[in-house]
Amino acid sequence: MYRKILMRMRMRMMNATRKVVVGWAKEYKRYLSTTTTNQILLSPPLVSVDLPEIWGSTSTLYHHHPSQSPVSHAKIINGKSIAEEITSRVASNVKRMKESIGKVPGLAVILVGQRRDSLTYVRNKIKACEEAGIKSVVAEFPDSCAEEDIMTSLSKFNEDPSVHGILVQLPLPEHLDEEKILNLVSLEKDVDGFHPINMGNLSMRGREPLFVPCTPKGCLELLLRSGVEIVGKKAVVIGRSNIVGLPIALLLQRHHATVTIVHACTKNPERITCEADIVVTAAGVPSLIRSSWLKPGAVVIDVGTCPVEDPSAEYGYRLVGDVCYEEALSIASAVTPVPGGVGPMTIAMLLCNTLDSAKWLYGFT
Amino acid sequence: MYRKILMRMRMRMMNATRKVVVGWAKEYKRYLSTTTTNQILLSPPLVSVDLPEIWGSTSTLYHHHPSQSPVSHAKIINGKSIAEEITSRVASNVKRMKESIGKVPGLAVILVGQRRDSLTYVRNKIKACEEAGIKSVVAEFPDSCAEEDIMTSLSKFNEDPSVHGILVQLPLPEHLDEEKILNLVSLEKDVDGFHPINMGNLSMRGREPLFVPCTPKGCLELLLRSGVEIVGKKAVVIGRSNIVGLPIALLLQRHHATVTIVHACTKNPERITCEADIVVTAAGVPSLIRSSWLKPGAVVIDVGTCPVEDPSAEYGYRLVGDVCYEEALSIASAVTPVPGGVGPMTIAMLLCNTLDSAKWLYGFT
Incomplete structure (x- = not known):
């Protein structure tokens, strides 16, 4: 009797949830695909992407795209060119602001x-x-x-x-x-x-x-502009600093990923990371992430930038990310390079935030 | 040459990390095991349990205790009696404060x-x-x-x-x-x-x-008082509400667990949860967590309280947690009951926080 009541309650909740959440998911996707004039970023206000926290069963609420099979060569997410595009949009907004007010x-x-x-x-x-x-x-x-x-x-x-x-x-x-x-x-x-x-x-x-802190905001923008689906995806963030790891984890969670933060005390980080659809790494350890750390088809955002000696480079050193880039290219579906990936995006987001602040102050749209 | 430099750097970092982190880990454990007079809770100031974020290799920095084999009957974490003990300590502090100032x-x-x-x-x-x-x-x-x-x-x-x-x-x-x-x-x-x-x-x-919010603080106190090791453990938090899921995840992470938050959009939450050493569930779905969701030897903290009809109960309903309690007893190493687990702890923590606030105001120790 008691079991029956429970089962009935669970079934009712599951059905209600599915309808509500699927409805909101459509709304969320619609939002992400809409751009308005003067909109510089794809990142929407976070409140607008909120979903009601109604629990369903263990069944999948969203279409599950099985992980892609190994790709011969991953897409390179060109942060430099995306940042340039954003910066040029910021510049035209600034120009318009100057001319107008x-x-x-x-x-x-x-x-x-x-x-x-x-x-x-x-x-x-x-x-x-x-x-x-x-x-x-x-x-x-x-x-x-x-x-x-x-x-x-x-x-x-x-x-x-x-x-x-x-x-x-x-x-x-x-x-x-x-x-x-x-x-x-x-x-x-x-x-x-x-x-x-x-x-x-x-x-x-x-x-x-x-x-939103600039580097995490830049990472999210790279994902959105690369058409990476975030809702319901497994994301692993490597590193938990206040300026990158923590806020990117919070941001991915607000976009409804299932987020795990891997850090210096994590046991077997490789095993955890290789189950992720999205990996954002900010450990600052050169070439920490080998191909064995990555699931075939994963999207990899490399925030790490570590200078390593290189006599052949202009200044005697070169910047290296957390990811073994060549290895990642052979297994991931998309990767950011270092340099030219997240770095330029951080600065572009700083410009966006500063522009936004001025717009709010002057009520300029 | 380049590879060699990288390898050397990684080795150096690994060794430095191991020394520093193991040193801190000892300090952390020492802190947790120290109690002072008038100390009501085991929960230490969070800053004191911080570890430096220095990255090592993939190797294990802490002794890994392999998951225990299925136990015939889990330890029941008696939140009611722990809360009573805390409340009585609060009461004696209040009495002392009244008499003294x-x-x-x-x-x-x-x-x-x-x-x-x-x-x-x-x-x-x-x-x-x-x-x-x-x-x-x-x-x-x-x-x-x-x-x-x-x-x-x-x-x-x-x-x-x-x-x-x-x-x-x-x-x-x-x-x-x-x-x-x-x-x-x-x-x-x-x-x-x-x-x-x-x-x-x-x-x-x-x-x-x-x-720190009362329910999460209560959950942590239950873990500490039950002697559960948190550093480096895999923790899954089910639910991401502002009042329970989010803050307990943040708290576990500050105690150096590797935390994953499972929520309504998570695909296959059962598979993720059954890898956790510590499960804190706050979904509010009666009996969501079956034995198949639990790793043998896991510690299970059940925050869910859902009233379900029960004509045989005093008020016509009874409170049910997120966890199938009987099933959890047969597989977990420790479980909180509902009622009598987290619920009383929430109130005890409220008393502690109120006492702390008055102590700070009056400079009373």
């Missing part, structure tokens, strides 16, 4: 110390701003600077109406309190999306962060 | 509407406060109340120095903006831990939320 977006960067990688990143960001017509300003501090100096500079940028985005280049020297500094960035100018409120709203269903 | 912790509850389950939950929470000597006050509103009325009441509680914890009983009626209401709760009184800043700080490494 006489304003341009402004980005302020706080740079502490002389780390070679940080200097390069900041230089690239400033250059990209210039190309897109975004005004930029860099406040540079010596390695040994006092926390108060940074806080004062940050407060000024928070007040400055010509600054729409503020970026603190990480990592900061050890003696500085990263949490305290990042928390001071005005929520409306937090174009890096690292403020705990933005991160909290990214993690919570039904909430919308003002800004 | 003449203050007691205060909890304010906002209750909207007449949902039977909400009424029961609130009644139980108030009763538990009384037993622990915590002052409580309930602001009741009709189903049709205006948002402003709740906001006004909330603001008063925020200002009231005798109130140390504020709880908005969820779910709220549809016409009310849950996000707006929860965001108004003062961060220092957010004993439910649902404020996006607390959630953001829970999700980010190196950060410490002021409060």
Whole structure:
């Protein structure tokens, strides 16, 4: 009797769920396939892709595409050209804004110390701003600077109406309190999306962060533009940093993937990763991901960039990703190269976030 | 040459990692095994259990305990008696506080509407406060109340120095903006831990939320008190709600489990779940988890509570969890019952959070 009641309840729930979720899934797909004029990215507002959390049975709610058989050569996801396309769209939006209301977006960067990688990143960001017509300003501090100096500079940028985005280049020297500094960035100018409120709203269903961190947002855009289906797919994120691993996992989950985060304490990460339809790796370990880590037909997004000595290269070193690129090409269905994959997308997303911030402030669409 | 450099780098990283992480792992275990006077919970501050994110090779950094063979009868994790023990410790802390500084912790509850389950939950929470000597006050509103009325009441509680914890009983009626209401709760009184800043700080490494949501915190405490090792274990969380699934996943990850969240869009959740060492389920589907979903020796925490008709029960219904309890007993190594498992722990954690809040305010230890 009791079992019968249970069975009846489960059947009723299953049927109700299937209808509701399939209905929403259609809506979700429709949303993703719709682009409006002036829309720069495919990434929709996260609230709009939400699905009701109604539980069905163990049966599959979506068509299951069986994993593809090994492909002779994977599609190379050209982040450089996608980023260029996005940047040029940002530039035309900035131009339109300037002509229409006489304003341009402004980005302020706080740079502490002389780390070679940080200097390069900041230089690239400033250059990209210039190309897109975004005004930029860099406040540079010596390695040994006092926390108060940074806080004062940050407060000024928070007040400055010509600054729409503020970026603190990480990592900061050890003696500085990263949490305290990042928390001071005005929520409306937090174009890096690292403020705990933005991160909290990214993690919570039904909430919308003002800004999504740039690298994860770039990874998602690469997936969407490459036509990769995310709903119901198994995704493995390798690495759980606050700036890449965690937010990309949250983002994939909000797009209804089944996400596993693999990290330094994970036992047998290879076995877990090789079951994934989508692999996003941000471990920073050169060539960690061999072909044995990948399921045939998987989509691989390589966030890792590690400089390794190479006397034949222009500067004596070259950038290497987490993925054994040649091996991945022979088994995956799509792969991002390093360099030329995620890197340029990070900067393009920074421009998008800064433009969005200015648009919101001025009510410009 | 290039390959050699890579290999050398990987080897160096592996060795460095092993030393650092194993050192930290010892520290982590030492922390968990240390209890101090007046310490009510085993749950340590999250920052203290952080491990450096240094990547090693695919080799195992921790001793791998092979999954146990099927046990004839699982250990029943008695949430009721653990919760009673915690509540009695809270009570003695409250008594000590009263005797020492003449203050007691205060909890304010906002209750909207007449949902039977909400009424029961609130009644139980108030009763538990009384037993622990915590002052409580309930602001009741009709189903049709205006948002402003709740906001006004909330603001008063925020200002009231005798109130140390504020709880908005969820779910709220549809016409009310849950996000707006929860965001108004003062961060220092957010004993439910649902404020996006607390959630953001829970999700980010190196950060410490002021409060961890009660049900997830209770689940973790059950695991710790049952001696379940979490570091490096595969954990599957079923359900991704803001109040249970998401925060328990974040919490398990902060304790270095490898976490997968299974949800309504997951394909073949049974196959994923049956690989987990730890299963926390909060789907709200009676008897969803059959024995075939469980790995022999798994630890199963059942957060689901669904009322099902039962003419033989006192009120005509009984509470059923997500797990087929009898089946789980025959395959798992430990299981929480429903009722008497997670439920009482949720309330005990609410008392702990309210006590903590008062302790912080008064600087009382």
